[in-house]
Amino acid sequence: MTDVVPAVPLDVAGMTSAERARLPLTLDVIKAAAEQHGVCTRPVMREVVDLDTGEVRIVAVRCNSTQASKCPACADRNRRSRMAQCREGWHLDQEPVAEREAPTEDQVALVTYRSDLTAEYRKAESEGAVDQVDDLREAIREADADLRGEGVRGNFPAVEQPARTAPIRSTRRRQDAPNLPRRKVDKRTVGREFAGKYRPSTFITLTLDTYGKVRDDGTPVDPSTYDYRRAARDAVHFASLVDRWWQNLRRVVGFDAQYFGTVEPQKRITPHAHFAVRGSIPPGRP
Ligand SMILES: [Zn+2]
Incomplete structure (x- = not known):
């Protein structure tokens, strides 16, 4: 959090330009005030069209960041929300959301x-x-x-002609990668029950492969053979790697497994992740 300094009268006119350069900018002051009041420090501006009058207004929507370094208020709000979800949802033995009704x-x-x-x-x-x-x-x-x-929820399709600017994406898979698991993922989040009353959870740690031996302080033993290139590539793509891993896991277990997790740097500065997963995941499944 930004520190707020107690007020002292300032003689701005008598300052040198170097001294003036050290004064906080308006933006810093606004951010500090927002943090003090626990509101979003970097709201996103959205255009809203009033369907009756056609009037366009700009409204501020909170950024909803989960990282305190980006927005302390939103991160805290998200953290509390996750805590409540975990407390109330982890041990549920039924799906909390009822099936949606079929359209009439x-x-x-x-x-x-x-x-x-x-x-x-x-x-x-x-x-x-x-x-x-x-x-x-x-x-x-x-x-x-x-x-x-009639009780229809969600956004309706846009009325205006969509702009044709979307680039064509190639989703061709690499041919040297193994096939992805193909089990159908059921619309359920509750794992298997054992002995009529137990629903075990699973704890998983994901660690990236070695790039070469490191010393106790995490620096490479032999910098000439250490695979820096691969280390950098893994770090850059870690988020999508984890996403894909979850997608594959769900295709293996056949249900929409839910988790809470955290990503931490190892001593060699490689990210690794810990996950607590609702439901049991049998080891050794293909
Ligand atoms: Zn925010």
Whole structure:
């Protein structure tokens, strides 16, 4: 946290420019005030369109960071939320979220009607038919309100023509890598029960391979053979590596295993991770 210094009257006019350069910037002061009051220090600005008036406003949304170095208030809030989730959710023996209801005929009909309107709207707009555009916009707004009234949640598809700027991504897999596990992942988070009453958890530590011998202080014994390149590559891609590892694990155990975990640097400054996983994971499964 930024320290807040007690107030002393300042003679700014009598200062040298070097002394003035040491004074805090407005931004520092605002951040310190935000931290003191436990609010987000780096809110994200979002554009919000009022559907009735068409007015565009800028609103600040909290950054929701999980790292105290980025935003102490949001990190603390997230930490408390995780603690509550862990306390209340770890030992659940039933899925906390009920299955979503299947869409009704009315809901499906309304969505179909709305997408027809959207197509008309885009057509009218491309042809420059201003009157039609306004009418259709109004009709889409009404359809949205009806859908909400029917109990449909979530964002509706955008009305405007999507901009064609997305790059084409190549997702071709490397041919020298083994095939990924293929078990279907069930929509459940609760692990297996043993002896009619036990639901064990699993503790996992992920460590990256060796890059060469290191001394007690973590420095390489032989810098000429130590695989610095691989160490750097692993560190850079660690987050996506862990993501992929979880994806694969879920495909092995066949359910949506949940976890709490922490990433820590080892002495050789290589990241490694500890995870507590809900449910048992039998060792030696392919
Ligand atoms: Zn924040």
